[in-house]
Amino acid sequence: MTLFIEQLFNGLQLGTMLFLMASGLTLVFGVMGLINLAHGSFYMVGAYATALVSAATGSFFVGLAAGITVAAVVGALVELIVVRRLYHRPHLDQVLATFALILIFSEGTRWLFGSSPLWLNPPEVLSGSVSLPGGLRYPIYRLVIIAVGIAVAVGMYFLISLTRLGMRIRAGESDREMIGALGVNIARLYTLVFAMGAALAGLAGAMVGALQSVQVGMGEPVLILAFVVIVIGGIGSIKGALYGAILVGVVDTLGRVFLPSFFGQFMSPSEAAGVGSAIAAMLIYILMAVILAFKPKGLFAAHD
Secondary structure, three states: OHHHHHHHHHHHHHHHHHHHHHHHHHHHHHHHOOOOOOHHHHHHHHHHHHHHHHHHHOOHHHHHHHHHHHHHHHHHHHHHHOHHHOOOOOHHHHHHHHHHHHHHHHHHHHHHHOOOOEOOOOOHHHOOEEEOOOOOEEEHHHHHHHHHHHHHHHHHHHHHHHOHHHHHHHHHHHOHHHHHHOOOOHHHHHHHHHHHHHHHHHHHHHHHOOOOOEOOOOHHHHHHHHHHHHHHHOOOOHHHHHHHHHHHHHHHHHHHHHHHHHHOOOOOHHHHHHHHHHHHHHHHHHHHHHHHHHOOOOOOOOOO
């Protein structure tokens, strides 16, 4: 039971990180209709900026602020220079152009910083563990990641639902031509939304960079999971991104830990490890297929 609770928290931590990625991705698609494969690059940019600034200043929190800011600025520049020319192009053009951005970011980062990974340590005040009910000790930093994800979800709810900017974003999802006719600067709104999405990805990269190495290409595996999340949750739905992210995080984590043990009840240890690991790797895609069989637009389709 202790192991189950621990892995449940690990799944929540993975889920909240995926929400930071998926919320920005689904926001951009919902407002702009843009398929952005380069979203994972902003995750990498945020992690690199945080690691470099933290090493230079000795402060994780200064590095975290720098990572979010740099990711947002890079996102705004990408929107102004490249993405703005893709809004009225077919989705295939968007996919090819943003895939090219992945290569540019990856090779540019390798050229600037080399192929060796960087290491980012969590701040000393968050390095320890706390005792949870049942005697489980769990790292404080992972709990902070969960709390940050929840805080961002609440903040986005209030932003989208209760602010003037949120009203414009919701109007942009429904009828961008009409809000343009009413005097809203569509180009500025698009740049702001794209920068917000990049900042959320940068925040995810900055937070997770303290749990793993910061290296070239670290955003692409997370991007695949983020796409699974928004398909399960419903494309364009922030609420769907939250529920889908938690579902994917928990199912993926529990599956990787417990499936090999389950198959070990009636297989040899080597066979159980192989079969369990293989099925665990496919588990979230099986989950996606099952959900889409009953809810073709996802759990919370934005335009139902």
